[in-house]
Amino acid sequence: QVQLVESGGGxxxxxxxxxxxxxxxxxxxxNYVMGWFRQAPGKEREFAAAIxxxxxxxxYADSVKGRFTISRDxxxxxxxxxxxxLKPEDTAVYYCAAERSGIMTMDPKKYDYxxxxxxxxxxx
Numbered sequence: 001q002v003q004l005v006e007s008g009g010g011x012x013x014x015x016x017x018x019x020x021x022x023x024x025x026x027x028x029x030x031n032y033v034m035g036w037f038r039q040a041p042g043k044e045r046e047f048a049a050a051i052x053x054x055x056x057x058x059x060y061a062d063s064v065k066g067r068f069t070i071s072r073d074x075x076x077x078x079x080x081x082x083x084x085x086l087k088p089e090d091t092a093v094y095y096c097a098a099e100r101s102g103i104m105t106m107d108p109k110k111y112d113y114x115x116x117x118x119x120x121x122x123x124x
Contacts, residue, residue, distance in 0.1 A: 002026040002098050002113040009094060009118030012086055016122070020081040022096030022115055029077040030054060033099040036070060036081045037108055038092035038120075045095070047106035049081060059104050064090075086122045093117040 008020040020036070035050040049070040050059045058070050067086075072079040079096055097111035105111075 002029075002032065004096050004098060004113055004115035006094065006096050006115045006118040009120045011121045011123065014086060014088055014122055014124050016086050017082070017084045018086065018120060020083065020094055020096075020118060020120075022079045022081075024077045024079070024098065029072075030074040031100060032113075033102060033104050034070075034072055034079040035097045035099065035104075035106075035111060036068075036079075037095045037097060037111075038090075039095070039117075040089075040092040043092075045108050047108070048094070050099075050104040050106070051079065052104060053102060057104060059106070061106070083120070086120075088122045088124045090120060091122050092120060094120050 003025045006022045036048040039045040051070045055072045069082040095117045096115045098113040099111045
């Protein structure tokens with residue numbers, strides 16, 4: 001079992017930045033691929049970014065590529081999402097998720113554990 005707790009969300013103006021954190025506890029953090037997803041009101045949960053177990057590989061949705069950066073610190077059991085040049089369409093609840101098979105995937109059904117989410121609101 002892995003417990004995930006996100007933090008760092010908030011209200012920011014368009015063009016601004018936020019850094020989300022996701023702290024993990026429970027099983028060995030470095031055993032898991034980590035992903036960030038987001039869900040806007042009335043929309044399905046969508047993939048934003050993923051990072052491999054030791055942080056060498058990363059993968060981004062086209063909508064965030066070049067603006068968001070995912071990273072992890074396995075010594076601190078934490079994964080981060082640095083979000084720059086934020087747009088109103090980035091407004092959503094952001095979730096981190098852990099995947100135990102080691103495969104980076106954008107399919108939320110493949111992830112085994114989820115946090116409770118943190119709200120990000122970007123005003124125009």
